[in-house]
Amino acid sequence: MDPAVIASTFETVTVAELWTMQARARDDLPFGVVGIDEAGITIIYNETEARMAGLNPSQVMGSRFFDEIAQCMNNFMVAQRFEDEPELDATIPYVLTLRMRPTRVRMRLLASRAAPLRFILIER
Amino acid sequence: MTDAVSEEEKFLEFLYAAPVGLVEIDASGTIAMINPYAMKHLLPLAGERDAGNLFAMLENCAPELRNLFDGFEQARGTVCDGHRIIAELRRNPDESEPKVLACTLVKLGANRAIFSISDITVQVAQEHRLKQAEVWFSSLLNDINDYAVASITSDGVVDAVNASWTTQTGYPRDALIGQAVADIFRRSVGDGNPGMVQQLRLAARDGWHLDEMWHVRKDGSRYWCQRLLAVRAGSDGELTGYTLVLRDIEPQRYSTDDVRRLLTQDHLTGAANRANFQRRFQREQKAWREHGMPLSLIMLDIDHFKGVNDTYGHSAGDLVLVRFAETIVKAIRPTDLLARLGGEEFAVLLPATDLSEATKIAERLRCLAADMRVETPQGDLSITVSLGCAMAMPDRDILSAADEALYAAKRNGRDRVHAVGGAAVAA
Secondary structure (H helix, E strand, C coil): CCHHHHCCCCCCCCHHHHHHCCHHHHHHCCCEEEEECCCCEEEEECHHHHHHHCCCHHHHCCCEHHHHHCHHHCCCCCHHHHHHCCCEEEEEEEEECHHHCCEEEEEEEEECCCCCCEEEEEEC | CCCCCCHHHHHHHHHHHCCCEEEEECCCCEEEEECHHHHHHHHHHHCCCCCCEHHHHCCCCCCHHHHHHHCCCCCCEEEEEEEEEEECCCCCCCCCCCEEEEEEEEEEECCEEEEEEEECHHHHHHHHHHHHHHHHHHHCCCCHHHEEEEEEECCCEEEEECHHHHHHHCCCHHHCCCCEHHHHCCCCCCCCCCCHHHHHHHHHHHCEEEEEEEEECCCCCEEEEEEEEEEEECCCCCEEEEEEEEEECCHHHHHCCHHHHHHHECCCCCCECHHHHHHHHHHHHHHHHHHCCCEEEEEEEECCHHHHHHHHCHHHHHHHHHHHHHHHHHHCCCCCEEEEEECCEEEEEEECCCHHHHHHHHHHHHHHHHHCCECCCCCCECCCEEEEEEECECCECHHHHHHHHHHHHHHCCCCCEEECCCCCECC
């Protein structure tokens, strides 16, 4: 395996790494990875996140992420930050509703002007 | 993994995407299940409180919900239906209208209930406007002489008034023509209403604007006035001027307006709610900044209130809050505002009042609270209250200063007044 991939942790992984990483390697990460485009369409949804949410990735791809999958993030604490901050790297505690259970997680929000996708990393 | 979509996945997708919030709780409010829409609206209200408990998340903006549920004696049934929650977030007090959520709580058994929540902010704003319009247009059928009418240019200068204007306000026509309307309607201290400048702006945006407030006649007497500002537009839609109509009405009519009450009052005590407090507070701070008028604030917190709830029950606790609010409202001046900020925490806003006067008022309120007796099945109970006073200063936030003073009063033994910038007044 590529050593760069092994070194990618929740805290350190960059937008560029997430974007260029093989899909298989992304699926193997121990945390959830969601990549959305500027219109909020889900482009990347890794296996870890699918397992936590109980969803089938093929159904999630192409959905409007903040409206259909993760409305709980559709407020000023998450979705609005992507609108307001083109350069963003923030880790916040949050409560998700994975399989309708209130679940405490850590989320890392990543965006960069240079990258076409915005990323949300989710660690239980 | 397979691409075939299971029934469970379809079911989860359905709940993830539902545009209404659903929560299942036990009798203590602990959440068993919650969908994303519900969390989207509840989490921002939770602050530092437990996001795993529905009542804890709503403690600041809807403390009555827990009481409604605890007081519901039937084994199952609807506890509340379409109950409105005003969700004021301190984050942005400048936003014109607070978010309004409608919730329904249904008890399914001794230890199980289901809760739904939806965002009705837009509907409530429309309702409010419609209600105002209804009151206004139905009143038009009454005596036309009641209406003082002025014509105002697009620059905000009065260019004509009718005879009723002089009858209603006492000001002769000549004293008005050529004056800027914003100068005629300088806001008076503590009226808590948008100034004429803001009303002009809102009317230009919406086509018309209607508000009600005290007006002062030339002889100094005052009357409750409905004030309609309607835009006049040319054939191309360009703003050519305004028509301003004043009407002398009974203030009681105003206070029976249910929609307005829901938007401005605390459900339990009838004190102003957070949203209303924020609005008045912003306006009074602006007046202080622009005109240098002193502004003071008292924060009040009932001592050991949790003990009251634990010993005498939540309904006795509610009764204490109601009686406390009644006592305070009777003791303060008409220009002051009592608000319930959440739980057992209240604030009194005192326009045109300096710190020494505010401290005196606080001491009087402390004595009145200590003299209160509330009857309960377990006997009369009495309370004490801690109070923190602060005055607006350029270099510090008055709200946090009053908070600090309150904590100092608590720290020093409760049942006392502490003023920031002054010595503690002994109990």
